[in-house]
Amino acid sequence: MPLTHVPTAREQAFLDTVEDARYEREIINGLAPFLNEKAPEDMMTFYSSDEMVQLRVLKGTNRDVETRMPVKVTRHYFELARNSKPMQRLVKASPDETQDLAGSEDPGNQMDYSPVEGLLHKYEMGLMYVVSTCSAHCRFCYREELIARKEIARQDGTVAKKGLAKIPEIVAYIKEHNKEVEAGGGRHPETGREKLREILLSGGDPMVLNNSKIAAWLGALAEAGIESIRIGTKEMAFYPQRFDKTFLDMLDTFHETYPHVGLHFMLHFEHPDEFLMKDDAGNYIKEERGTFKWVPATGDAMRNLVSRGWLTVENQTPIIKDINDDSDALRIMQREIKRIGAENHYFFCGRDIVAYRAFNVPIEKAWQIMNDSQKGLSGVEKHARLSITHYKGKTEVAAVTDKPIPGLPGAEHGVVIFKLLRNPADAPEVGKVCIVGRNPKALWFDDYADRVLFDEAGLFDYARVKTKKHNLEEASKEAV
Numbered sequence: 001m002p003l004t005h006v007p008t009a010r011e012q013a014f015l016d017t018v019e020d021a022r023y024e025r026e027i028i029n030g031l032a033p034f035l036n037e038k039a040p041e042d043m044m045t046f047y048s049s050d051e052m053v054q055l056r057v058l059k060g061t062n063r064d065v066e067t068r069m070p071v072k073v074t075r076h077y078f079e080l081a082r083n084s085k086p087m088q089r090l091v092k093a094s095p096d097e098t099q100d101l102a103g104s105e106d107p108g109n110q111m112d113y114s115p116v117e118g119l120l121h122k123y124e125m126g127l128m129y130v131v132s133t134c135s136a137h138c139r140f141c142y143r144e145e146l147i148a149r150k151e152i153a154r155q156d157g158t159v160a161k162k163g164l165a166k167i168p169e170i171v172a173y174i175k176e177h178n179k180e181v182e183a184g185g186g187r188h189p190e191t192g193r194e195k196l197r198e199i200l201l202s203g204g205d206p207m208v209l210n211n212s213k214i215a216a217w218l219g220a221l222a223e224a225g226i227e228s229i230r231i232g233t234k235e236m237a238f239y240p241q242r243f244d245k246t247f248l249d250m251l252d253t254f255h256e257t258y259p260h261v262g263l264h265f266m267l268h269f270e271h272p273d274e275f276l277m278k279d280d281a282g283n284y285i286k287e288e289r290g291t292f293k294w295v296p297a298t299g300d301a302m303r304n305l306v307s308r309g310w311l312t313v314e315n316q317t318p319i320i321k322d323i324n325d326d327s328d329a330l331r332i333m334q335r336e337i338k339r340i341g342a343e344n345h346y347f348f349c350g351r352d353i354v355a356y357r358a359f360n361v362p363i364e365k366a367w368q369i370m371n372d373s374q375k376g377l378s379g380v381e382k383h384a385r386l387s388i389t390h391y392k393g394k395t396e397v398a399a400v401t402d403k404p405i406p407g408l409p410g411a412e413h414g415v416v417i418f419k420l421l422r423n424p425a426d427a428p429e430v431g432k433v434c435i436v437g438r439n440p441k442a443l444w445f446d447d448y449a450d451r452v453l454f455d456e457a458g459l460f461d462y463a464r465v466k467t468k469k470h471n472l473e474e475a476s477k478e479a480v
């Protein structure tokens, strides 16, 4: 029999206060409106006729860009993107993106960590897929398998689309896990994990759900004993008007009802063009006092969030080719995000998604861009680190050296030092490092497999990486 969730009296009282609103995102969904000339007239020039011809040719083939990742854009994003090549690149399908479809169908082997449909339980936190779409879609999305509803192989050998989390199942899992942890004296008797105390609402973008649905998740998780809830969202870039009074009122009432539960917004701004005003010449407009002028709707939404001191607002973003592989843009972004009162959390190297070669910046170049972007920033502005998500856990690209290391064979051109930041289960290897000889073209760990110098973190011993390397070795033996 399916589980049901019955709200407590406190939870129901909170839910009864929530108001839903209607939003006019004016979304253009798919390429069809452009191909069939059904998009609003002023949007029809978003794709050139050349681009349209090329994309039309790919329709229905194995290089169909929409099969890989659905196309979607809001009016708000489109208006700003008119004046911004990086923003266009972020949402516009390009025929080049399916030229090389190498990559992982389940980046990070996420399904290995899914004890309940829609929940990934890693570390002391759970990540939930609560919806499988966003207001607009990033071409480089590392959840393309979820958003494009692709079938994914599970550990038990079955193949199915990733499902979404449901409140009754998730609440039951959290309660059971935490009960066993308590009985085990702080550790789960089988997995060694600690209390599941933090949940990230993700997807897709939770902010496409209405207030009632978001509130239902918040209330249920708070009642289940979750101490901290994160909302991962790019809505601040795609449709900042979503952060309206009805939403803020809901947050305030949640905080009044559950003051002990931390709430954290993990935003995803990729480039300052997404939130700063530009003049006709393409320069950022400055205010009288010399600071940059924010797009009004975005500035208002950001100030409304950060002024609520009981919640935190942080930004994290991958560094993607032709979008934000630009240290000057990233410097402005970090400065402005801190100035408005939010934090810079992580920069990411692109993941090994299907077609990653179209989007990823080489790891060593991303490290250089991030470090250049932080020149001239103050200590509080440059909190962000560069992270790459290894199958073993979140890993920092901690250093890239230029000079040879005397006496260390393989380090003639310098080295890259990775440091394990997160580690699923009970995190035995956090803080350990892996040192590899440089490979300026490396886009993923596999590209360093032949030059590992020191690996106490075990990044290259891990079964999945070993398998790929092993296969390559086997293939080259056969070729000989």
Ligand code: SF4
Binding pocket: 133, 134, 136, 137, 138, 140, 141, 142, 143, 144, 147, 203, 204, 205, 233, 234, 268
């Ligand atoms: S906002 Fe995030 S989940 Fe949505 S399309 Fe972009 S990268 Fe993917």
